[in-house]
Amino acid sequence: xxxxxxxxxxxxxxxxxxxxxxxxxxxxxxxxxxxxxxxxxxxxxxxxxxxxxxxxxxxxxxxxxxxxxxxxxxxxxxxxxxxxxxxxxxxxxxxxxxxxxxxxxxxxxxxxxxxxxxxxxxxxxxxxxxxxxxxxxxxxxxxxxxxxxxxxxxxxxxxxxxxxxxxxxxxxxxxxxxxxxxxxxxxxxxxxxxxxxxxxxxxxxxxxxxxxxxxxxxxxxxxxxxxxxxxxxxxxxxxxxxxxxxxxxxxxxxxxxxxxxxxxxxxxxxxxxxxxxxxxxxxxxxxxxxxxxxxxxxxxxxxxxxxxxxxxxxxxxxxxxxxxxxxxxxxxxxxxxxxxxxxxxxxxxxxxxxxxxxxxxxxxxxxxxxxxxxxxxxxxxxxxxxxxxxxxxxxxxxxxxxxxxxxxxxxxxxxxxxxxxxxxxxxxxxxxxxxxxxxxxxxxxxxxxxxxxxxxxxxxx
Amino acid sequence: xxxxxxxxxxxxxxxxxxxxxxxxxxxxxxxxxxxxxxxxxxxxxxxxxxxxxxxxxxxxxxxxxxxxxxxxxxxxxxxxxxxxxxxxxxxxxxxxxxxxxxxxxxxxxxxxxxxxxxxxxxxxxxxxxxxxxxxxxxxxxxxxxxxxxxxxxxxxxxxxxxxxxxxxxxxxxxxxxxxxxxxxxxxxxxxxxxxxxxxxxxxxxxxxxxxxxxxxxxxxxxxxxxxxxxxxxxxxxxxxxxxxxxxxxxxxxxxxxxxxxxxxxxxxxxxxxxxxxxxxxxxxxxxxxxxxxxxxxxxxxxxxxxxxxxxxxxxxxxxxxxxxxxxxxxxxxxxxxxxxxxxxxxxxxxxxxxxxxxxxxxxxxxxxxxxxxxxxxxxxxxxxxxxxxxxxxxxxxxxxxxxxxxxxxxxxxxxxxxxxxxxxxxxxxxxxxxxxxxxxxxxxxxxxxxxxxxxxxxxxx
Numbered sequence: 025x026x027x028x029x030x031x032x033x034x035x036x037x038x039x040x041x042x043x044x045x046x047x048x049x050x051x052x053x054x055x056x057x058x059x060x061x062x063x064x065x066x067x068x069x070x071x072x073x074x075x076x077x078x079x080x081x082x083x084x085x086x087x088x089x090x091x092x093x094x095x096x097x098x099x100x101x102x103x104x105x106x107x108x109x110x111x112x113x114x115x116x117x118x119x120x121x122x123x124x125x126x127x128x129x130x131x132x133x134x135x136x137x138x139x140x141x142x143x144x145x146x147x148x149x150x151x152x153x154x155x156x157x158x159x160x161x162x163x164x165x166x167x168x169x170x171x172x173x174x175x176x177x178x179x180x181x182x183x184x185x186x187x188x189x190x191x192x193x194x195x196x197x198x199x200x201x202x203x204x205x206x207x208x209x210x211x212x213x214x215x216x217x218x219x220x221x222x223x224x225x226x227x228x229x230x231x232x233x234x235x236x237x238x239x240x241x242x243x244x245x246x247x248x249x250x251x252x253x254x255x256x257x258x259x260x261x262x263x264x265x266x267x268x269x270x271x272x273x274x275x276x277x278x279x280x281x282x283x284x285x286x287x288x289x290x291x292x293x294x295x296x297x298x299x300x301x302x303x304x305x306x307x308x309x310x311x312x313x314x315x316x317x318x319x320x321x322x323x324x325x326x327x328x329x330x331x332x333x334x335x336x337x338x339x340x341x342x343x344x345x346x347x348x349x350x351x352x353x354x355x356x357x358x359x360x361x362x363x364x365x366x367x368x369x370x371x372x373x374x375x376x377x378x379x380x381x382x383x384x385x386x387x388x389x390x391x392x393x394x395x396x397x398x399x400x401x402x403x404x405x406x407x408x409x410x411x412x413x414x415x416x417x418x419x420x421x422x423x424x425x426x427x428x429x430x431x432x433x434x435x436x437x438x439x440x441x442x443x444x445x446x447x448x449x450x451x452x453x454x455x456x457x458x459x460x461x462x463x464x465x466x467x468x469x470x471x472x473x474x475x476x477x478x479x480x481x482x483x484x485x
Numbered sequence: 486x487x488x489x490x491x492x493x494x495x496x497x498x499x500x501x502x503x504x505x506x507x508x509x510x511x512x513x514x515x516x517x518x519x520x521x522x523x524x525x526x527x528x529x530x531x532x533x534x535x536x537x538x539x540x541x542x543x544x545x546x547x548x549x550x551x552x553x554x555x556x557x558x559x560x561x562x563x564x565x566x567x568x569x570x571x572x573x574x575x576x577x578x579x580x581x582x583x584x585x586x587x588x589x590x591x592x593x594x595x596x597x598x599x600x601x602x603x604x605x606x607x608x609x610x611x612x613x614x615x616x617x618x619x620x621x622x623x624x625x626x627x628x629x630x631x632x633x634x635x636x637x638x639x640x641x642x643x644x645x646x647x648x649x650x651x652x653x654x655x656x657x658x659x660x661x662x663x664x665x666x667x668x669x670x671x672x673x674x675x676x677x678x679x680x681x682x683x684x685x686x687x688x689x690x691x692x693x694x695x696x697x698x699x700x701x702x703x704x705x706x707x708x709x710x711x712x713x714x715x716x717x718x719x720x721x722x723x724x725x726x727x728x729x730x731x732x733x734x735x736x737x738x739x740x741x742x743x744x745x746x747x748x749x750x751x752x753x754x755x756x757x758x759x760x761x762x763x764x765x766x767x768x769x770x771x772x773x774x775x776x777x778x779x780x781x782x783x784x785x786x787x788x789x790x791x792x793x794x795x796x797x798x799x800x801x802x803x804x805x806x807x808x809x810x811x812x813x814x815x816x817x818x819x820x821x822x823x824x825x826x827x828x829x830x831x832x833x834x835x836x837x838x839x840x841x842x843x844x845x846x847x848x849x850x851x852x853x854x855x856x857x858x859x860x861x862x863x864x865x866x867x868x869x870x871x872x873x874x875x876x877x878x879x880x881x882x883x884x885x886x887x888x889x890x891x892x893x894x895x896x897x898x899x900x901x902x903x904x905x906x907x908x909x910x911x912x913x914x915x916x917x918x919x920x921x922x923x924x925x926x927x928x929x930x931x932x933x934x935x936x937x938x939x940x941x942x943x944x945x946x
Contacts, residue, residue: 123715123831170666179666182643195922204861205631205640205827205903207679208911208918209945210927214675218668235722254584261696307769366666370584400665442666450669457669461656466671468933472926484670 026083027063030107033079038066038113049110050102052095053155054449055359056419061088061102066113070188070196070227073109077225078194080107080478088480089221091132091160096362097447099167099220099483106481109225111162117141118228126185126202128230131162135169138231147233150177154352162226168218170443172348175399176267177234179443181217186230189216191223192474202230215469220445221480223473240267241304242341243316245323245332246294251373252328253298253398259322263315264302269399271298276351276393283354289347290331298398299348304336351395351406358408359415360393361422365433366442369401375436376403382428383407387421402442405429423452430456446484454485487544488524491568494540499527499574510571511563513556514616515910516820517880522549522563527574531649531657531688534570538686538939539655541568547942550682552593552621557823558908560628560681560944567942570686572623578602579689587646587663589691592623596630599692608694611638615813623687629679631904633809636860637728638695640904642678647691650677652684653935663691676930681906682941684934699766701728703802704777706784706793707755712834713789714759714859720783724776725763730860732759737812737854744815750808751792759859760809765797812856812867819869820876821854822883826894827903830862836897837864843889844868848882863903866890884913891917907945915946 050059
């Protein structure tokens, strides 16, 4: 019924109520809620989004913006009769300027398409993560996606030079317009970045591209404990320009090797792996490789590392990256409960120890994979569902575990969501992450942007 | 009277009503308003700031946060009986961690002190600008100060990993706590950055330091026109890693040479100068200098440049920088009316032509100095007051000129304040910079953070 009224109000809008589409477009990569949207709409342009928001206001319809649906916190899940606003038809490149190195795209554009567009013009879009082949730019911005190149290039937040968005009153906001410097009042662009569709629907983004980085080498180290990873990083930072610094546990390595039928890269079976990528410009290649050998020798002498593999070619490098990049997919068969925590780098070893201990104590039966972007202090935890446990009970137990983990996170001054957002799944824990005053201010801001509460209600706040 | 009530409410707060202090602390570097604060207070710690804000709320006192008072838009001017909150006593270093490369300081800490602190630990704080010897970190954040290293390192905004601040209700906000990644709700830190003291009083900041950059060389080029500066930059970007890219007009060069009794660096007198700084790591120094010579030859052949001076030593480099860095001071004797505009880099030449033409047409009697951070699309305009014109009339004429310039800025998609903020002087022009919807949202946000309007009223909004 409401769908019919919406169709009347927005006669040129593509509205779909096919059960398959409701299923596919009513959720993201999380599997803890059944999708139940009233409809999925596919706006084709800004004008249609404006009209849709104005109609939704009048009809009191809740709108759930939806990009590539690869979210891991349920931010794009429509489980309560909402209207999903799918950006599948808004994937055009709108503008590119090689002098400014700015690329303007519609919000539904896939991350990998932006990477390709840049590469073809001898430029580089550095945001890169497992879901880049499906995740949309709008979704990246809504959760300020991070990934594996944050160490050098920062987050999606740092790439956004301009945003066009529609607020909860249907007003078009055109924010920052691609400028480097703009100190003319509150930076609403940064407020929308990371707001998970609760303040405005992002329609277009202007992204800053980078020069193509120099050639690089990838070094995979088998390390003896978490604390020595920091020592190793400190050594490596002295002599190399690092562009990525990832870690993962032996369990994660085993699971990837099994899922992808890969051979383990080393004869030994160290408890942790550290993967670093560093610049290797051809004119310095010899000197840098000698330096790498020296650091490795030093690390083995000190008992930090047991073995290492160095990749210089593109092919070898992607083989080493496969061990790290395959983890999330390998885990997905086990309905993983994911936490995405961050602390300051210096606190990471003690934090991981505390998390591991709490997990062992409360839920010794759980298998947990640890991995993450150690260079940024970002730790991904995947609790694997035991095959004989049902999903509802598993989620309940994981929430209990999460509560403990989030208390530890607060004690270590960290964040309960580093790059996945709060969405639906972490909403109950927001008060563990943000103070009462901050939450009150956030609610006030929400009210200012979306007085009728039609934009992604029940998410984040 | 109010001052006495304030003293009663905050018995341990240092309150000063000495006329000299009211004069010195009631204004910034602008000279268009007479300072008339009711009092200047010097809080010593966070607790006193909280108490002060709560008292100000009850007593309906307006508070003007004040750092190094080097602002150029009147953001820290107290001309209507406000209480100035001077951060002079809050200049302590609170925490430093070499692994995280994070430095936490009180808001009154001087920018140059942060630079020194970093240098002494073999690290680097890249924000650098003319007033760095007086400007405070809190003030930098309130206006998101830019300066000469934005090209590589970004703005003050990009340095701030954490903020502690007191909102208009006297609530302490502790934002982001030094994390790299934190996707747990709206990023209030970024909302406070650039808010010019209108949303909260910044009390502490956690700043991200960088590794010491490699040795560099400085090249000063005499160029034949503004458009060729972009061609030159494009050539230079191909072969060099640029860390700064500044330009200034012949008039600016003449004024600096006169004020500082310097010799002009070249025999010729080109209409524009381009100053670039680029990395010169010792192992590549020979190759890079050869490359620089080749680019220069190419530029002269093409008629882009007429002459150039290259500085390799620190001393020579600072001599060349002096021509650029001395402009603001040299102009200050002439009560300059300053505009601080930015556009996308690619639009800069056409934008400057349009501005020059408008100025010549409307006020042919004015002498205008042009200079700025061309790498960031940031143009500083200094209109010099003719000696025989009184200040009030001069300001009126400049505002008329500004209105024309801001119209052009809007037409070129630019910003009317790149790095100086809106403050008092540009407030009347906000509607030329931001849309009606944006201003309405900003007012709403102001209301959420400061419901009684006690924080820097009459500034920005």
